[in-house]
Amino acid sequence: MPLHKLLPTPDADSKPFWEGCRDHKLRFQKCTACGEVRWPPSILCPRCHSQDTQWIESSGRGTIYTFVVYHQAFHPAFKEKLPYVVAVVQLEEGPMMITNIVGCPPESLECEMAVQVAWDDVSEEFSLPKFQPLLQP
């Protein structure tokens, strides 16, 4: 792995997802047979095995299912970010994904906290969907 920045490696399944991210649109596959909204992208619905799929746009809102705080850098690219938070966020539409929680101190976090997507433009080509505490209207 390169020592500077880690970037996503889109494949045939995940390419539409990362293209959506570039436009700050969080998109997931929805099975048109059973309605399951899934992550990670795949050719088959993990629930009913149908191949009939459409891409839907997520509200970008969800809750923290679980989270951890990294105090050690397992890759040089993260040395300056310590301590940082990795979380599993469950979106309103159902999918659960690995991401970061940003914009608040790690000690203020708890499971089930409401969050919303916060885009991190890491290159011309890639924006990462990270999350921050839900801003009250």
Added chain:
Amino acid sequence: MLSEGICNYVVISYGHSGLWGGGMRQVLLHSTGDGTVFGHFGAVGRYALAARRGMHEFSSGPQTWKHIAMGQRKWANLNPAAIMYEKTMQEEDYFRAPWVVEPFRLFDNCQINDGGRAIIVTTAERARDLKQPPVLIMGLGMHNPSNEVGQAKYMAGPTGAKKAGEKAFQMAGIGLEDIDACQIYDCFTYTVEITMQDYGFFGYGQGEDWFKGGTIEPGGRMPVNTSGGQLSEAYFMGLTPISEAVMQLMGRCEDRQLGPKTSTKTPQIILCSDNGGALQSHACYIFRRW
């Protein structure tokens, strides 16, 4: 294969230069796919996510895990082959150790080491005439919930341990009360807690009460990971627990031998567990003295 006569003896072995050349680090760095762009790495990152959910759903946490880390260290202090043989651990050592991936501190993590282990499996009939006293496999069960940690809803249980344990006990025709000691796959302290909770050794969220007071230590009523386990002896995947269970039942454990030497019950039956992925696959084995 053994019962059908396709083979006579099976060697199950594990060897890895996990420490030398950073072998284990390389294996784990590449295990989280595009999760790496978020700084999500390795087994510790995945199991820490599981452990945090356990803290949320029931009262898991460092107050339980310290008993597991310290209890196993006491066993390692009786085992000259253990990496941590000469290092004792007090409560302040556990809490003063640095965070790795919070909620895990250093001593919630297993060892990374070079080395290997092997066991030989054959039929009871063939084993009868061998040089060493054999140990019988009474029961085994497997269950694999399979979802990767990012999509898993079983991180706070029931994990694969629940169904795998039920199958193993059913095959063995015994109950929990017949188990004299346990060798539990312990990549992290939380793994020991959630596995034993799912097997039913204590009620949901009762781990702290069950582990405190030296339950699993030398002299305790339910010895666990009597070599020091992966936390304090060495990491050989599922062969750390299995080889220790077999050696204890053979009576080959010297200063840490279960029985009068360690003020514990002389074991007739020992339960073992093994895990794969981040709680994604589970195997339970029950062994009996010949």
